[in-house]
Amino acid sequence: MVKIPRSHPRYWSLYYRERIIEGMERGMTAKAGLIAHGRGEAFDYLIGERTIEPAERAMRAVVAKFLLAKHPVISVNGNVAALVPKETVELAKALNAKLEVNLFYRTEERVRAIAEELGKHDPDVEILGINPTKRIPGLEHERGKVDEKGIWRADVVLVPLEDGDRTEALVGMGKFVVTVDLNPLSRSARMADITIVDNIVRAYPRMIELAGELRNLQREELERIVEEYDNGKTLSDVLTYIRDRLTELAREGIWRRKEL
Numbered sequence: 001m002v003k004i005p006r007s008h009p010r011y012w013s014l015y016y017r018e019r020i021i022e023g024m025e026r027g028m029t030a031k032a033g034l035i036a037h038g039r040g041e042a043f044d045y046l047i048g049e050r051t052i053e054p055a056e057r058a059m060r061a062v063v064a065k066f067l068l069a070k071h072p073v074i075s076v077n078g079n080v081a082a083l084v085p086k087e088t089v090e091l092a093k094a095l096n097a098k099l100e101v102n103l104f105y106r107t108e109e110r111v112r113a114i115a116e117e118l119g120k121h122d123p124d125v126e127i128l129g130i131n132p133t134k135r136i137p138g139l140e141h142e143r144g145k146v147d148e149k150g151i152w153r154a155d156v157v158l159v160p161l162e163d164g165d166r167t168e169a170l171v172g173m174g175k176f177v178v179t180v181d182l183n184p185l186s187r188s189a190r191m192a193d194i195t196i197v198d199n200i201v202r203a204y205p206r207m208i209e210l211a212g213e214l215r216n217l218q219r220e221e222l223e224r225i226v227e228e229y230d231n232g233k234t235l236s237d238v239l240t241y242i243r244d245r246l247t248e249l250a251r252e253g254i255w256r257r258k259e260l
Protein backbone atom coordinates (compact mmCIF):
# COMPACT_ATOMS: atom_id res chain seq x y z
CA MET A 1 0.00 0.00 0.00
CA VAL A 2 1.40 3.44 -0.97
CA LYS A 3 2.20 5.42 2.18
CA ILE A 4 0.28 8.68 2.26
CA PRO A 5 1.86 11.42 4.40
CA ARG A 6 -0.45 12.30 7.31
CA SER A 7 0.09 15.97 6.53
CA HIS A 8 -1.63 15.64 3.15
CA PRO A 9 -4.83 17.74 3.18
CA ARG A 10 -6.75 14.84 1.59
CA TYR A 11 -5.13 12.17 3.78
CA TRP A 12 -8.25 10.14 4.65
CA SER A 13 -9.65 10.18 1.15
CA LEU A 14 -6.32 8.97 -0.27
CA TYR A 15 -5.93 6.44 2.52
CA TYR A 16 -9.26 4.75 1.76
CA ARG A 17 -8.56 4.89 -1.97
CA GLU A 18 -5.36 2.94 -1.27
CA ARG A 19 -7.33 0.46 0.84
CA ILE A 20 -9.66 -0.23 -2.09
CA ILE A 21 -6.72 -0.68 -4.47
CA GLU A 22 -5.07 -3.01 -1.97
CA GLY A 23 -8.37 -4.89 -1.60
CA MET A 24 -8.37 -5.49 -5.33
CA GLU A 25 -4.74 -6.56 -5.40
CA ARG A 26 -5.43 -9.05 -2.60
CA GLY A 27 -8.29 -10.57 -4.56
CA MET A 28 -11.19 -9.25 -2.45
CA THR A 29 -12.48 -6.25 -4.34
CA ALA A 30 -13.93 -6.41 -7.86
CA LYS A 31 -12.48 -4.12 -10.55
CA ALA A 32 -15.89 -2.47 -10.74
CA GLY A 33 -15.52 -1.82 -7.01
CA LEU A 34 -12.94 0.85 -7.85
CA ILE A 35 -15.50 2.63 -10.01
CA ALA A 36 -18.16 2.30 -7.30
CA HIS A 37 -15.72 3.80 -4.80
CA GLY A 38 -15.11 6.82 -7.04
CA ARG A 39 -18.82 7.41 -7.32
CA GLY A 40 -19.09 7.27 -3.54
CA GLU A 41 -16.24 9.80 -3.17
CA ALA A 42 -18.05 12.25 -5.43
CA PHE A 43 -21.24 12.07 -3.37
CA ASP A 44 -19.24 12.36 -0.16
CA TYR A 45 -17.97 15.77 -1.37
CA LEU A 46 -21.56 16.90 -1.79
CA ILE A 47 -22.51 16.14 1.83
CA GLY A 48 -19.25 17.65 3.12
CA GLU A 49 -17.57 14.34 4.05
CA ARG A 50 -19.37 14.23 7.39
CA THR A 51 -22.30 12.39 8.90
CA ILE A 52 -25.37 14.52 8.33
CA GLU A 53 -28.52 14.50 10.47
CA PRO A 54 -30.70 12.38 8.13
CA ALA A 55 -27.98 9.70 8.19
CA GLU A 56 -27.82 9.77 11.98
CA ARG A 57 -31.62 9.36 12.08
CA ALA A 58 -31.46 6.43 9.64
CA MET A 59 -28.69 4.75 11.65
CA ARG A 60 -30.76 4.92 14.86
CA ALA A 61 -33.69 3.28 13.06
CA VAL A 62 -31.44 0.58 11.57
CA VAL A 63 -29.87 -0.25 14.91
CA ALA A 64 -33.31 -0.38 16.57
CA LYS A 65 -34.63 -2.64 13.79
CA PHE A 66 -31.63 -4.97 14.10
CA LEU A 67 -32.00 -5.19 17.88
CA LEU A 68 -35.64 -6.23 17.36
CA ALA A 69 -34.92 -8.70 14.54
CA LYS A 70 -35.15 -12.51 14.80
CA HIS A 71 -32.60 -13.37 12.10
CA PRO A 72 -30.58 -10.26 11.27
CA VAL A 73 -27.85 -10.59 8.62
CA ILE A 74 -25.12 -8.20 7.48
CA SER A 75 -23.99 -8.78 3.91
CA VAL A 76 -20.35 -8.21 3.00
CA ASN A 77 -18.99 -7.43 -0.46
CA GLY A 78 -15.52 -6.71 -1.80
CA ASN A 79 -15.59 -2.97 -1.11
CA VAL A 80 -16.82 -3.42 2.44
CA ALA A 81 -14.13 -6.02 3.16
CA ALA A 82 -11.44 -3.64 1.90
CA LEU A 83 -12.69 -0.56 3.78
CA VAL A 84 -14.15 -1.75 7.10
CA PRO A 85 -13.37 -5.44 7.82
CA LYS A 86 -12.77 -4.95 11.55
CA GLU A 87 -15.82 -2.72 12.00
CA THR A 88 -17.99 -5.22 10.08
CA VAL A 89 -17.10 -8.00 12.52
CA GLU A 90 -17.61 -5.66 15.50
CA LEU A 91 -20.95 -4.42 14.20
CA ALA A 92 -22.22 -7.97 13.67
CA LYS A 93 -21.30 -8.76 17.28
CA ALA A 94 -22.87 -5.57 18.62
CA LEU A 95 -26.12 -6.28 16.76
CA ASN A 96 -26.07 -10.03 17.26
CA ALA A 97 -26.23 -10.45 13.48
CA LYS A 98 -24.84 -13.10 11.15
CA LEU A 99 -22.27 -12.19 8.50
CA GLU A 100 -22.67 -13.40 4.93
CA VAL A 101 -20.33 -12.84 2.01
CA ASN A 102 -22.63 -12.04 -0.90
CA LEU A 103 -21.05 -10.83 -4.10
CA PHE A 104 -22.35 -9.22 -7.24
CA TYR A 105 -19.31 -10.44 -9.22
CA ARG A 106 -19.06 -13.73 -7.34
CA THR A 107 -16.02 -15.96 -7.67
CA GLU A 108 -15.05 -18.61 -5.13
CA GLU A 109 -11.56 -17.06 -4.83
CA ARG A 110 -13.01 -13.69 -3.88
CA VAL A 111 -15.40 -15.25 -1.34
CA ARG A 112 -12.49 -17.08 0.29
CA ALA A 113 -10.25 -13.98 0.37
CA ILE A 114 -13.02 -11.93 2.02
CA ALA A 115 -13.87 -14.63 4.56
CA GLU A 116 -10.17 -14.88 5.43
CA GLU A 117 -9.91 -11.12 5.93
CA LEU A 118 -12.94 -11.08 8.26
CA GLY A 119 -11.54 -14.06 10.17
CA LYS A 120 -8.37 -12.09 10.95
CA HIS A 121 -10.40 -9.76 13.15
CA ASP A 122 -12.08 -12.58 15.05
CA PRO A 123 -10.96 -16.18 14.42
CA ASP A 124 -14.24 -17.48 15.94
CA VAL A 125 -16.55 -15.47 13.73
CA GLU A 126 -18.95 -17.52 11.61
CA ILE A 127 -18.93 -16.48 7.96
CA LEU A 128 -21.88 -17.56 5.82
CA GLY A 129 -22.12 -17.48 2.05
CA ILE A 130 -19.20 -19.81 1.38
CA ASN A 131 -21.41 -22.68 0.19
CA PRO A 132 -24.72 -21.02 -0.67
CA THR A 133 -27.46 -23.42 -1.66
CA LYS A 134 -30.36 -21.02 -2.19
CA ARG A 135 -31.12 -18.49 -4.87
CA ILE A 136 -32.85 -15.09 -4.72
CA PRO A 137 -35.86 -15.45 -7.05
CA GLY A 138 -35.51 -13.44 -10.25
CA LEU A 139 -31.75 -12.89 -10.04
CA GLU A 140 -29.85 -14.88 -12.58
CA HIS A 141 -26.76 -17.00 -11.92
CA GLU A 142 -23.94 -16.15 -9.49
CA ARG A 143 -25.22 -12.94 -7.96
CA GLY A 144 -28.44 -14.53 -6.73
CA LYS A 145 -26.72 -17.17 -4.55
CA VAL A 146 -27.48 -16.93 -0.83
CA ASP A 147 -26.91 -19.00 2.29
CA GLU A 148 -29.84 -20.96 3.69
CA LYS A 149 -28.76 -20.06 7.25
CA GLY A 150 -28.16 -16.42 6.34
CA ILE A 151 -29.85 -14.08 3.87
CA TRP A 152 -32.32 -16.80 2.80
CA ARG A 153 -34.01 -16.95 6.20
CA ALA A 154 -33.19 -13.41 7.37
CA ASP A 155 -35.97 -11.05 8.37
CA VAL A 156 -33.69 -7.99 8.35
CA VAL A 157 -30.71 -7.63 5.99
CA LEU A 158 -28.09 -4.92 5.72
CA VAL A 159 -26.72 -4.77 2.16
CA PRO A 160 -24.24 -1.91 2.01
CA LEU A 161 -22.76 -0.44 -1.23
CA GLU A 162 -25.17 -2.58 -3.16
CA ASP A 163 -26.65 -2.86 -6.61
CA GLY A 164 -30.31 -1.79 -6.75
CA ASP A 165 -31.54 -4.86 -8.55
CA ARG A 166 -30.59 -7.13 -5.68
CA THR A 167 -31.92 -4.73 -3.06
CA GLU A 168 -35.24 -4.75 -4.87
CA ALA A 169 -35.25 -8.56 -5.16
CA LEU A 170 -34.65 -8.90 -1.40
CA VAL A 171 -37.49 -6.47 -0.70
CA GLY A 172 -39.58 -8.64 -3.06
CA MET A 173 -38.78 -11.66 -0.85
CA GLY A 174 -40.49 -9.84 2.01
CA LYS A 175 -37.30 -8.91 3.86
CA PHE A 176 -36.69 -5.64 5.62
CA VAL A 177 -33.73 -4.26 3.66
CA VAL A 178 -31.32 -1.64 4.84
CA THR A 179 -28.49 -0.07 2.88
CA VAL A 180 -25.54 2.29 3.28
CA ASP A 181 -25.13 4.28 0.10
CA LEU A 182 -23.62 7.73 -0.43
CA ASN A 183 -25.74 8.22 -3.55
CA PRO A 184 -29.26 9.17 -2.43
CA LEU A 185 -30.48 8.80 -6.01
CA SER A 186 -29.27 5.22 -6.56
CA ARG A 187 -31.82 2.45 -7.02
CA SER A 188 -30.59 0.79 -3.83
CA ALA A 189 -31.14 4.01 -1.90
CA ARG A 190 -34.66 4.33 -3.31
CA MET A 191 -35.66 0.65 -2.96
CA ALA A 192 -34.40 -0.03 0.57
CA ASP A 193 -36.61 0.26 3.66
CA ILE A 194 -33.93 2.33 5.37
CA THR A 195 -31.11 4.15 3.58
CA ILE A 196 -28.09 5.48 5.41
CA VAL A 197 -26.61 8.16 3.14
CA ASP A 198 -23.14 8.24 4.64
CA ASN A 199 -19.68 6.88 4.01
CA ILE A 200 -19.46 3.36 5.40
CA VAL A 201 -16.15 4.27 7.04
CA ARG A 202 -18.05 6.73 9.26
CA ALA A 203 -21.35 4.84 9.45
CA TYR A 204 -20.15 1.51 10.85
CA PRO A 205 -18.21 2.97 13.82
CA ARG A 206 -21.19 5.20 14.64
CA MET A 207 -23.61 2.24 14.42
CA ILE A 208 -21.41 0.26 16.83
CA GLU A 209 -21.71 3.18 19.29
CA LEU A 210 -25.47 3.39 18.75
CA ALA A 211 -25.84 -0.35 19.37
CA GLY A 212 -24.26 0.21 22.79
CA GLU A 213 -26.62 3.13 23.48
CA LEU A 214 -29.86 1.51 22.30
CA ARG A 215 -29.22 -1.98 23.65
CA ASN A 216 -30.77 -1.15 27.01
CA LEU A 217 -34.01 0.28 25.64
CA GLN A 218 -37.30 -1.56 26.09
CA ARG A 219 -38.74 -3.34 23.03
CA GLU A 220 -41.57 -0.79 22.83
CA GLU A 221 -39.09 2.08 22.69
CA LEU A 222 -37.15 0.37 19.90
CA GLU A 223 -40.41 -0.30 18.06
CA ARG A 224 -41.35 3.35 18.35
CA ILE A 225 -38.03 4.46 16.79
CA VAL A 226 -38.68 2.17 13.81
CA GLU A 227 -42.37 3.13 13.45
CA GLU A 228 -41.63 6.85 13.53
CA TYR A 229 -38.95 6.52 10.88
CA ASP A 230 -39.82 7.62 7.32
CA ASN A 231 -37.29 6.74 4.59
CA GLY A 232 -38.95 8.93 1.95
CA LYS A 233 -38.51 11.91 4.26
CA THR A 234 -34.87 10.96 4.95
CA LEU A 235 -34.03 10.88 1.25
CA SER A 236 -35.84 14.19 0.67
CA ASP A 237 -33.95 15.71 3.60
CA VAL A 238 -30.62 14.54 2.15
CA LEU A 239 -31.41 16.15 -1.21
CA THR A 240 -32.52 19.36 0.51
CA TYR A 241 -29.35 19.33 2.62
CA ILE A 242 -27.18 19.01 -0.51
CA ARG A 243 -29.13 21.75 -2.31
CA ASP A 244 -28.86 24.17 0.63
CA ARG A 245 -25.20 23.40 1.15
CA LEU A 246 -24.34 23.97 -2.50
CA THR A 247 -26.43 27.16 -2.61
CA GLU A 248 -24.58 28.49 0.42
CA LEU A 249 -21.19 27.55 -1.01
CA ALA A 250 -22.06 29.16 -4.33
CA ARG A 251 -23.07 32.33 -2.49
CA GLU A 252 -19.98 32.43 -0.30
CA GLY A 253 -17.62 31.30 -3.07
CA ILE A 254 -15.19 28.38 -3.12
CA TRP A 255 -12.36 29.91 -5.12
CA ARG A 256 -9.06 29.09 -3.35
CA ARG A 257 -10.92 28.15 -0.21
CA LYS A 258 -8.98 25.49 1.69
CA GLU A 259 -11.82 23.95 3.70
CA LEU A 260 -15.36 23.26 2.58
Ligand code: PTJ
Binds near residue numbers: 029033040043
Ligand atom coordinates in the same frame (compact mmCIF):
# COMPACT_ATOMS: atom_id res chain seq x y z
O1 PTJ B 1 -17.96 -7.02 -4.37
P1 PTJ B 1 -19.10 -7.20 -5.33
O2 PTJ B 1 -18.79 -8.24 -6.39
O3 PTJ B 1 -20.41 -7.53 -4.63
O4 PTJ B 1 -19.35 -5.82 -6.11
C1 PTJ B 1 -19.52 -4.65 -5.35
C2 PTJ B 1 -19.87 -3.43 -6.23
C3 PTJ B 1 -19.76 -2.19 -5.32
C4 PTJ B 1 -18.87 -3.32 -7.36
C5 PTJ B 1 -21.29 -3.61 -6.77
O5 PTJ B 1 -22.18 -3.84 -5.70
C6 PTJ B 1 -21.73 -2.41 -7.57
O6 PTJ B 1 -21.52 -2.31 -8.78
O7 PTJ B 1 -22.34 -1.46 -6.85
P2 PTJ B 1 -22.88 -0.07 -7.48
O8 PTJ B 1 -24.12 -0.33 -8.27
O9 PTJ B 1 -21.78 0.71 -8.11
O10 PTJ B 1 -23.33 0.66 -6.15
C7 PTJ B 1 -22.43 0.98 -5.14
C8 PTJ B 1 -22.98 2.22 -4.40
O11 PTJ B 1 -22.20 2.42 -3.24
C9 PTJ B 1 -22.89 3.52 -5.24
O12 PTJ B 1 -24.13 4.19 -5.21
C10 PTJ B 1 -21.82 4.36 -4.51
O13 PTJ B 1 -22.15 5.74 -4.49
C11 PTJ B 1 -21.90 3.79 -3.10
N1 PTJ B 1 -20.62 3.87 -2.36
C12 PTJ B 1 -19.38 3.66 -2.84
N2 PTJ B 1 -18.46 3.77 -1.87
C13 PTJ B 1 -19.16 4.03 -0.73
C14 PTJ B 1 -20.54 4.08 -1.05
N3 PTJ B 1 -21.48 4.32 -0.12
C15 PTJ B 1 -21.06 4.47 1.16
N4 PTJ B 1 -19.76 4.43 1.53
C16 PTJ B 1 -18.77 4.22 0.63
N5 PTJ B 1 -17.49 4.18 1.01
